[in-house]
Amino acid sequence: MLNLKSILAASAACLAFGMAAWAEDRPALTADSVLASVNGIDITLGQMITVRDNLPPEYAALPDDVMFNGLLEQLIQQTALSQIGEGRMTKRDEIALEVQRRAYLANSLLAYTADHAVSEEAVLKAYDEKFGQTEPREYHAAHILVDSPEQAAMLRSKLDEGADFAELAKENSSDGAASQGGDLGWFALTDMVEPFAEAVAKMKEGEIAGPVQTRFGWHLIKLVETRIAEAPTIEEARDRLEGDLRQQAVEKRMSEVLENAKIERMVEGIDPAVLKDSTILGQ
Template identity: 35%
Template sequence: MLKSFRRFLAVQVGAGLTLAAVGFMPAYAADADVVATVNGMEITEGDLAVAGEEYGAQFGNLPEPQRRAALLSALIEIRLLASQAEEKGLADSEAFAKRLEFLRQQALHAAFIEKVVDGAVTEEQVRASYDKQIAEAPAVNEVRARHILVKTKEEAEAIIKQLEEGGNFEEIAKEKSTDGAAANGGDLGYFTSGQMVPEFEKAAFALNPGEHSKEPVETQFGFHVIKVEDKRAKQPPAFDAVKDRVRSLLVREKYVEEVSALRDAAEVDVKDPALKEFIDGIEKQREGAASGNGDAAEPAKSE
């Protein structure tokens, strides 16, 4: 069940885009508070918050005092260089105007995601989506097993004989197994179908709890003697453990719906035929994602 649920959570990015999760524009309670001035130009808490979003990857691991200092230092440099750029007339170029317009539209894009897309997904919808996927996911069994790995069939047969004569599996594993789990008595923990090589998996799932294999099990790693400790139905992940990922998926789906509706209503004319073909492919992926039959394309991340 967990594997099926992870497949539900995994979102394939058809167009090579990523979610603007850190591109949203939160409101800042004290954004007007002045932190510093540079030649009379104010730097506020709001400026620091915006810079924190932009430079989060660089300064996110710093303790808060150092992080604030690093952000403030970066903003001071930006103010100083921006002032020099204006004095030199760099703000008057066509290239600058285009860049400024792009940044304006990018900010509006992020605001739309926050207010219209992200804001439309409720806690109730997240819970309902989780419950639906859990209910529809097929049951998955898992096995907890130990094993003893040796190089030859003869060694494995000797170990099986030793077990039949009352030998302790854990102690023999610690003494003779060449696998990394030997120190833990050969304990591999719980695993589901598909997590082990086929020969090992088939043998383990055929045993009942408390039983060990009566014949050596050969795999690409050598010869195994397997003991099953427990079998059980695998439990799905708890809601609190995955709710953020479920919510992210719903936000992505909402984004696809909004973009698809806007594109359908818009007149978009792509001049280059080859480029148009590629764009049409992206649109088909979007439509499939919106209907649940394809890979989800996501909002572009603000750089």
């Protein structure tokens, strides 16, 4: 794998030559502007910008000339090597490229969907729905989380017989709150997964509910107390509201796409362990 750090360091030594090629009368640059050619294969400005946009944040502080020359050298090396690699493509390589292509297109669509879900109007509407209609309430609860409904039912029986909730949580709960007797502290209902939040919303202080199933397992819940929370300002809530809008848009898009897609599964009789047999891909 090409080491961009090494390429950038090497290119820094010849910067004086790199930028001299830019003539004052050069035509306006576009994504298709050719900046180099390797055996007749063009390297364009658009390709360089794409690579730069996907670099880790640590590269952002590099001087423009160091970045430019380093990326150009990287793409020259990649292009030269890829021409040889293309001549020895295997079935494994073809499959890997197709998987990467599908993943890129899927992620690109979801990113587009998320970005276009956020607008000032949408944020204001979400804020009003979340904080403007009712007084926000916070909840203080504890829970016992276990893996099976049978264990949850057994522990519920003990609680009904008068067992101490905190002690049972310390002895049986499988999450990080166990050491605190299952205490979850204060939270808003929106902080919790829906089945858990729905159960808490219906409870009275001191009441125990459950078992309640979520994707994490089976919960027994004790509501300690509730209080009216001070609503945050829109700027304080903005990041979270925007995150919610993005997530909701992505989930809606996924649901719509799958609902409208013609999906056929041909997996009857196939042993799932076949995934471990990498010899199927060949050499």
